[in-house]
Amino acid sequence: MARQHTTSRDVAQRAGVSRTTVSFVLNNVEGANISEDTRQRVLAAAEELGYVPHAAAQVLAGQRTQIIALIFPWTPHHLPTHVFLLQVLEGLLRVVREKGLRLLIDSPGDGRGHRSYLNLMRAKRIDGLIVIDPRSDDPALRSLIDGGFPLVLIGNLPGMPVSSVDVDNRAAARAAVQHLLDYGHTRIACITNAPLPSFTVTEERLLGYRDALEAAAIPYDEHLVRMGAYTPESGFSTMSSLLDEADPLPTAVFVASDVVAFGAIAAIQQRNLRVPHDIAVVGFDDVPLARFMNPPLTTVHIPATRLGRQAGELLYSLVIDEAAAERRILLDTQLVVRSSSGPH
Amino acid sequence: MARQHTTSRDVAQRAGVSRTTVSFVLNNVEGANISEDTRQRVLAAAEELGYVPHAAAQVLAGQRTQIIALIFPWTPHHLPTHVFLLQVLEGLLRVVREKGLRLLIDSPGDGRGHRSYLNLMRAKRIDGLIVIDPRSDDPALRSLIDGGFPLVLIGNLPGMPVSSVDVDNRAAARAAVQHLLDYGHTRIACITNAPLPSFTVTEERLLGYRDALEAAAIPYDEHLVRMGAYTPESGFSTMSSLLDEADPLPTAVFVASDVVAFGAIAAIQQRNLRVPHDIAVVGFDDVPLARFMNPPLTTVHIPATRLGRQAGELLYSLVIDEAAAERRILLDTQLVVRSSSGPH
DNA sequence: ATACCGTACTAACACGCGTTAGTCAAGATG
DNA sequence: CATCTTGACTAACGCGTGTTAGTACGGTAT
Numbered sequence: 136m137a138r139q140h141t142t143s144r145d146v147a148q149r150a151g152v153s154r155t156t157v158s159f160v161l162n163n164v165e166g167a168n169i170s171e172d173t174r175q176r177v178l179a180a181a182e183e184l185g186y187v188p189h190a191a192a193q194v195l196a197g198q199r200t201q202i203i204a205l206i207f208p209w210t211p212h213h214l215p216t217h218v219f220l221l222q223v224l225e226g227l228l229r230v231v232r233e234k235g236l237r238l239l240i241d242s243p244g245d246g247r248g249h250r251s252y253l254n255l256m257r258a259k260r261i262d263g264l265i266v267i268d269p270r271s272d273d274p275a276l277r278s279l280i281d282g283g284f285p286l287v288l289i290g291n292l293p294g295m296p297v298s299s300v301d302v303d304n305r306a307a308a309r310a311a312v313q314h315l316l317d318y319g320h321t322r323i324a325c326i327t328n329a330p331l332p333s334f335t336v337t338e339e340r341l342l343g344y345r346d347a348l349e350a351a352a353i354p355y356d357e358h359l360v361r362m363g364a365y366t367p368e369s370g371f372s373t374m375s376s377l378l379d380e381a382d383p384l385p386t387a388v389f390v391a392s393d394v395v396a397f398g399a400i401a402a403i404q405q406r407n408l409r410v411p412h413d414i415a416v417v418g419f420d421d422v423p424l425a426r427f428m429n430p431p432l433t434t435v436h437i438p439a440t441r442l443g444r445q446a447g448e449l450l451y452s453l454v455i456d457e458a459a460a461e462r463r464i465l466l467d468t469q470l471v472v473r474s475s476s477g478p479h
Numbered sequence: 480m481a482r483q484h485t486t487s488r489d490v491a492q493r494a495g496v497s498r499t500t501v502s503f504v505l506n507n508v509e510g511a512n513i514s515e516d517t518r519q520r521v522l523a524a525a526e527e528l529g530y531v532p533h534a535a536a537q538v539l540a541g542q543r544t545q546i547i548a549l550i551f552p553w554t555p556h557h558l559p560t561h562v563f564l565l566q567v568l569e570g571l572l573r574v575v576r577e578k579g580l581r582l583l584i585d586s587p588g589d590g591r592g593h594r595s596y597l598n599l600m601r602a603k604r605i606d607g608l609i610v611i612d613p614r615s616d617d618p619a620l621r622s623l624i625d626g627g628f629p630l631v632l633i634g635n636l637p638g639m640p641v642s643s644v645d646v647d648n649r650a651a652a653r654a655a656v657q658h659l660l661d662y663g664h665t666r667i668a669c670i671t672n673a674p675l676p677s678f679t680v681t682e683e684r685l686l687g688y689r690d691a692l693e694a695a696a697i698p699y700d701e702h703l704v705r706m707g708a709y710t711p712e713s714g715f716s717t718m719s720s721l722l723d724e725a726d727p728l729p730t731a732v733f734v735a736s737d738v739v740a741f742g743a744i745a746a747i748q749q750r751n752l753r754v755p756h757d758i759a760v761v762g763f764d765d766v767p768l769a770r771f772m773n774p775p776l777t778t779v780h781i782p783a784t785r786l787g788r789q790a791g792e793l794l795y796s797l798v799i800d801e802a803a804a805e806r807r808i809l810l811d812t813q814l815v816v817r818s819s820s821g822p823h
Numbered sequence: 824a825t826a827c828c829g830t831a832c833t834a835a836c837a838c839g840c841g842t843t844a845g846t847c848a849a850g851a852t853g
Numbered sequence: 854c855a856t857c858t859t860g861a862c863t864a865a866c867g868c869g870t871g872t873t874a875g876t877a878c879g880g881t882a883t
Contacts, residue, residue: 536869
């Protein structure tokens, strides 16, 4: 069996040169003087033997791993509805491919010790990582930042010296609610996501909601604010409870996440209320399916693919240039008006 | 700066023992006789120094990489609508976590040479891999199989000696169409996915469609069969063309993929036709959002999460036990009847 | 008294690569 | 002629681990 890894020694032997020469040739080392003749001999030998350098050996000899990691906060259970991840992957995989890297994915989970994604860096398994929706109380993140590891956030972590790519969630949410105000709505409910205190994203969107109301001099009514949990099911149930309990009913709802909005719309329609006629709905994310819903969903477009791409490129620059300074990039959002929202 | 990796030598020095002893202690080597006293000293030293073994060095010394890869055939561009991937990830990440592995993801793309996922194995970067929707004309797959690398398919590759986890797409599609026949429909259109000849999945679903028609003695009408492309957009446009050209209109459509069905439904509704009243729709996949559509989508449930889990466990057994025989696992599907289908 | 044996360790090798510091011959220079 | 450069290579080290083959030694059996 050819179960034996062919090593650079095999190539050297076949080409009748030393292992060093093989290394020089295959890595196109600048200062090395290799005659064109032997160069070709080495290349031919490597080709014939199907030589592929042993990754671990290269790493150990001081090279980079050529692997970066993407860490996302969603547990496996919640994953299937997080289309956002796919969009980020689209952008990120493009960069990864361009740069000849590989991508490892993981979620922090409860992963203490060995399982922690912090160990990915400590064990030098990866060159750097991207963390989506970082939690401010994550100790692993602190260690990474303190350790000076190449790290890019998708989201933000106020006050920490770390590179990030993000959107202005607060302003975007405010614009979405403003859109409803412009339509004449004054009784506007809000379904945001789980109140994990350290997830800044949902909090910011809630703040944007309050900003808009405040600017319109509409008092904040906590009975109109509910917490979903990233899933359409949670949208369905929280909207249902809202319809049960709110009196009078809201005439519009701002839902801080499209997939949750899908569930909310289903709940509204199940009661034979019509969207947007009886209740207008605005979502957040502009998931690919949003425009194919019935009715097509008015929502805030987040350039998720570009977030992924920019994060990848930023991380790459950090990996290549260790002295690179931290950078914070803010991408634009855009309100996409479709048919789920309308005049009061 | 503590930019220096702490090695097992450091631990040895601090505990006042040899590096070998450190290795014995930390790996709980069976035959080694280590006194409880020094054992504790070593453990303490490792803890104090925050020692984490260098992954590459471990691999080079003959250990496994503890990394497996998931290869999926969708280009970045098509990724965002492939919720199926997220579902598979849900199951797979669970296994990966249980076994203490890491997961690397990639798509074959056009990746020749260095970029090919084949090189992941050749460079010994991973211990094994899972390939979704394998193409029979993929040369990398052949090499992997011939090379005896640990490999599990999600999907199938008839006639190849390789482990796989799959569902019976043909039977499931047949059941879905039979459901429409039972409702009294006789003019049933079909929207399946791109006719890449080597993707067996879509072909099988089309065959199931034909099986059902044939059993009901309904002639196959190629004008009622269209090719989508995995996206809601493609569902929208193919359905639109079907509505333009088919005469008389079909009273039901079998769409071989939920996300495409969403687009198709949008196209139907845009013409002020009603689902299921004017045209009944049955999808395939039972994506998490299917039951929250308007109307809720009748579809074939695929246990995608379990596909991921089983594939992971199967792969793990192949990695651990090199002599393990190939296995083919077939999971059950189930028709989920909701409101997008109804009587003629 | 000598051979033996289990306990508690350690020296040294191998894994496969990148790379630094050479070697050696041929030609150029003083 | 002696010295220096240059071209074309190679011997040998280090990366950090796992592991095999040993060493030293106190205590038993013969």
